[in-house]
Amino acid sequence: AQTVTQSQPEMSVQEAETVTLSCTYDTSENNYYLFWYKQPPSRQMILVIRQEAYKQQNATENRFSVNFQKAAKSFSLKISDSQLGDTAMYFCAFSPSETYKYIFGTGTRLKVLA
Template identity: 90%
Template sequence: AQTVTQSQPEMSVQEAETVTLSCTYDTSENNYYLFWYKQPPSRQMILVIRQEAYKQQNATENRFSVNFQKAAKSFSLKISDSQLGDTAMYFCAFGASGNTPLVFGKGTRLSVIA
């Protein structure tokens, strides 16, 4: 069974600064996908970024980028130029290939401070 671990329950960052959220996972699968979801107070789960395990290049989406280390089973999220609207819970998730259910970490609560 797959597991996802987010070791930072809470983090804070100053507006305009950069912050990195950590995630590690455990799996015996070779083909899989990794995701970061954002959950603001509205509770909507918003897909931030996704990484295919077979791709060596790290995914980027505007201010969001990942550092994917397959051998270390690590998948961190970097948020650059943090904005107040980035304040939310962030969940790391693992999905095996074939559009299967996601396994989520416990989340990291990020606060962006003005």
């Protein structure tokens, strides 16, 4: 079975500091996509960053970057220069290529402190 595990239910970080959220997954697939989604208190989920498994280079989107370790099946999210607006629930998600299936982790609630 394909699973996504986020071992940190809650985290906090001081404003302007850096924080890393962890995510591991289990699959026998070789081609797949990994995502980090953000769900602010307003509830609307938005994509933060995505990574194609066939790409060795880690994805980066402004202050957000990932550390993708395919062999270890690890996909952590690093948020640099944390801002108050980063306070949200963060979900790691996995999707095999050529499918519409998404498997979500249980989420990490991040609070950025002023």
